[in-house]
Amino acid sequence: MENLTPHLIQWYPGHIAKARRQLQEQLKQADLVLEVLDARIPQASRHKEIRRLIGERQCLVILNKSDLIPASLLRRWVDWFEARGEQVFATNSQDGEGVRAVLRATQTKAALVNERRERRGMRPRAVRAAVIGFPNVGKSALINRLVGKRVAESAAKPGVTRQLRWVRISEQIELLDSPGILPPRLEDQHSAVKLAICDDIGQAAYTVTRVAAVAVELLIPLIPERLKERFGVDPRVVQGEAWLAEVADLKYHGSLDRASEQLLVDFRHGQLGRVALEIPMVEVAPENPPA
Ligand SMILES: Nc1nc2c(ncn2[C@@H]2O[C@H](COP(=O)(O)OP(=O)(O)O)[C@@H](O)[C@H]2O)c(=O)[nH]1
Ligand SMILES: [Mg+2]
Structure with a gap:
């Protein structure tokens, strides 16, 4: 990201x-x-x-x-x-x-x-x-x-x-x-973009292609095979925005907007399989210093 x-x-x-x-x-x-x-x-x-x-x-x-x-x-x-x-x-x-x-x-x-x-x-x-x-x-x-x-x-x-x-x-x-709560501040863009990818965001302004580009970056290491299967372009060969651009050319008449939209919709509906965008960080106890 x-x-x-x-x-x-x-x-x-x-x-x-x-x-x-x-x-x-x-x-x-x-x-x-x-x-x-x-x-x-x-x-x-x-x-x-x-x-x-x-x-x-x-x-x-x-x-x-x-x-x-x-x-x-x-x-x-x-x-x-x-x-x-x-x-x-x-x-x-x-x-x-x-x-x-x-x-x-x-x-x-x-x-x-x-x-x-x-x-x-x-x-x-x-x-x-x-x-x-x-x-x-x-x-x-x-x-x-x-x-x-x-x-x-x-x-x-x-x-x-x-x-x-x-x-x-x-x-x-x-x-x-209740209506959804919203973030207390805007600085945390890493969280914000994940909320946008998952659609947990309420009324906010963002550019779909840019959010999708971040989604691609997060998803490529997790589900490369599934992305290739679904969209026809191997993300291990072309990555990030270039991958989306190729998908757009291949499947959406060059429309980056539509490619982005589809990627997000698929992810949000579980069409890309079970995918977690966060994993728990285990706090590792400090090792004993060598004697
Ligand atoms: N896959 C999945 N979808 C859910 C689950 N809970 C809610 N949804 C869907 O998420 C969307 C938002 O749910 P909603 O109850 O309106 O969310 P709220 O805005 O927090 O009240 C709806 O399309 C629900 O069908 C769940 O546990 N799994
Ligand atoms: Mg509700």
């Missing part, structure tokens, strides 16, 4: 400010938080200020779209979060896999919240859980699965959910579906 300029991805400052206000509003009302991440990019899809904003609230981390990455990597990510003391769940909110475990954990947390309220002499009430995450990571799909019916609008278009809305999922629990 060397060829990133500082402004490859631009969010509109007004949208960031609004998303931030909404996030704070949601968290103020929430007893616990379900933080939904995109399993393909667990780090880039984690809001940088989120730990501080969540504060003392209980939190479950959800690695959603887990069907889009290899099982072995999913395992490593789960271990990585658990090693940090975070309670983490892998889900596929499209077919419901892993969602029951999230529901059970949410119920357990809800019971804890009410025990605490009772100890303080407060009356038990439905516990409020805020489902937060970047646009399009699958918050609404997860909520629909948790409720067991379609209550939240879930769609491929980032930013479909517009207002805060409480959804009752049981006697004890209300969930808050």
Whole structure:
């Protein structure tokens, strides 16, 4: 990703400010938080200020779209979060896999919240859980699965959910579906471009060909064979933007836009197989210095 300029991805400052206000509003009302991440990019899809904003609230981390990455990597990510003391769940909110475990954990947390309220002499009430995450990571799909019916609008278009809305999922629990949160700052272009590649980005301005060029750079070492099969050009021979240009010539009448669009669409829909764009960094203990 060397060829990133500082402004490859631009969010509109007004949208960031609004998303931030909404996030704070949601968290103020929430007893616990379900933080939904995109399993393909667990780090880039984690809001940088989120730990501080969540504060003392209980939190479950959800690695959603887990069907889009290899099982072995999913395992490593789960271990990585658990090693940090975070309670983490892998889900596929499209077919419901892993969602029951999230529901059970949410119920357990809800019971804890009410025990605490009772100890303080407060009356038990439905516990409020805020489902937060970047646009399009699958918050609404997860909520629909948790409720067991379609209550939240879930769609491929980032930013479909517009207002805060409480959804009752049981006697004890209300969930808050919300519009996506947005990045607190624009400088982190490495994360931003990954969010764009995965379409977890909401309304942002970027040039599809440039985002696709970065996607190609990331994907070539991971799935060269698959790219060759799908697009007819061997990325081990021509790389990066030159590869996209050849694909454009070969398949899209020279349209770099269409080649770029197709590459991103294929990746986003899992058509290129299970591909993770981030792997957990294991902190290696320093070796003993030689005596
Ligand atoms: N492959 C896959 N797609 C998912 C999953 N969860 C949600 N989606 C899809 O991702 C898109 C965005 O989902 P949505 O629930 O609207 O995201 P939200 O903006 O966070 O509420 C939709 O097209 C969903 O069908 C999942 O676990 N796996
Ligand atoms: Mg939504």
